[in-house]
Amino acid sequence: MTTRTITLANRDGATYEVDGRQPLLKSLMDQSVDLPYGCEYGGCITCAGKLIEGEVNQAPQVALNNRQINNGYIILCVARPLTDCVLEVGVDSHDKLYRNPFLDPLEPHELKADIAAPAPITETPK
């Protein structure tokens, strides 16, 4: 078992040792962390949290658009930690998760992965 240390920044910095092969939602709930969740297959966004430090593999998720991913969101029911991580969890981490779609439209590269345009190439000074 590859053990990772997960720190919950918005739960008084509590730390948990988890199995890197398990989704974070399951690992944390097994240790009595009270978290919101819904579909449990990475599609409904209810369990979204924010990755502050570290890396995860969340390849199965289909809920997040690229803007949400760029803002650090991860889907805990399918995300597996690749390193030690610092997270914010629960609805109080959702400050940038929801936006009025008419007032704040997405750029083509900010859509979900299956329909997003390639990210614009940033000009680098020569």
Add this chain to the structure above:
Amino acid sequence: MDGACCGPGYASPAEAMQAPREKLLYTIALYVGTGLQKPDYVATIDADPESDTYSQVIGRCEMPGIGDELHHMGWNACSSCHGDEGMERRYLIVPGVRSSNIHILDTKLDPRNPSIHKVISGEEIKRKTNLSAPHTVHCLGSEIIISMLGDAQGNAPGGYLHLDKDFNIVGRWENSMGEIKFSYDFWYQPRHNVMVSSEWAAPNTFMPGFDLEEVGHLKYGREIHLWDFEKKEPKQTFYLGEDGLVPLEVRFHHDPASTHGFVGAALSANIIHWWKDGEDWRWEKIIDVANEPHPDWPIPVPGVISVILLSMDDKYLYLCNWLHGDIRQYDISDPHNPVMTGQVWMGGLLGKAPVVNGAKVTGGPQMIQLSLDGKRLYVTTSLFSTWDNQFYPEIRTNGGVMLQVDCDTENGGMSINPDFLVDFGKEPNGPSRCHETRYPGGDCTSDIWL
């Protein structure tokens, strides 16, 4: 007992209109999306003006788990088995869209405090049928079909779950989904061997929230489908195009002889009417709600028609513009030429009625249910947790409200009842959001006549 005959419901829509007044309401209440780690529940509301607890929540039936997102619900039996004395309208079928769990509530043991009779787990449904995200419940004689918006992984088009009268999974109801791209609501009219279904989106598209750009990428529906009801397969599709973006609630006339029906296209803010003309089914747009300017918006605000409903005599059509904040009443005596006869405002983004009956209204008029006699319309303000959080983020802390609108069934017209207010912001476990409502004796969206 509902009616004079043997089984549940009523012999006809006209008989239903003579039923005793509703005294209890069952209304969905949500904690999903609020940050409160509590189960969603079905609230019992006292609707008897003679009662000391009128306009209050008097019972709460909590679901066993959290995160269901209760949404729509339906009865185990309706007027479609009025002649079957072995059936009774007793069990309320309450699905969770996110969890796919389907809860069966017994409302007979104590009508003021329904209890959980059975839970069909989402896991079992996915394993046996490869379906998820239950939505509309209709009984079908003594059996039950439920539209399911996705496969087990949340992909479109989903299909239809078939339950027997004891709530065992029979399997999938439909023989084919044909070329249907998405599922949502449905209604059937057996005398014409027809069912009509509408389209929202794949669960993986709509559940995380609304990205407007996904409409252009054809991730949301713009078609409705006519089914051969006996063959259980689609037979004709109406492509509604820009006039019919995101067609949601489907309502046939209650009159079982009629072929007229209506669907509200949420994003286009149009009402589409269909009917059978000789041997051909036709459709037309009959109502077009104009977008409204907003001082802070770069584009005018669409109405977003989140629901429609027909009075039991098929005379009035009601619609809600969830973003504008108005409910409209149209006389559809001539279904080709509706005439607007009433309008009231509550909440919404246009600022026309931020406070009603002393309560701040967060959200807009959304789900509605009409009394069988057509005189009392009950209204709630939450649409769907993630969409609420996008358009009305304050609903997290304010909760939803239920109001009641008095409807003039003779001359048309609507007014908000000043004596009725259920403020879900003041629920004992914290602010919750209210959604669909049903009555123990049946209501204007539950019953179908054979």
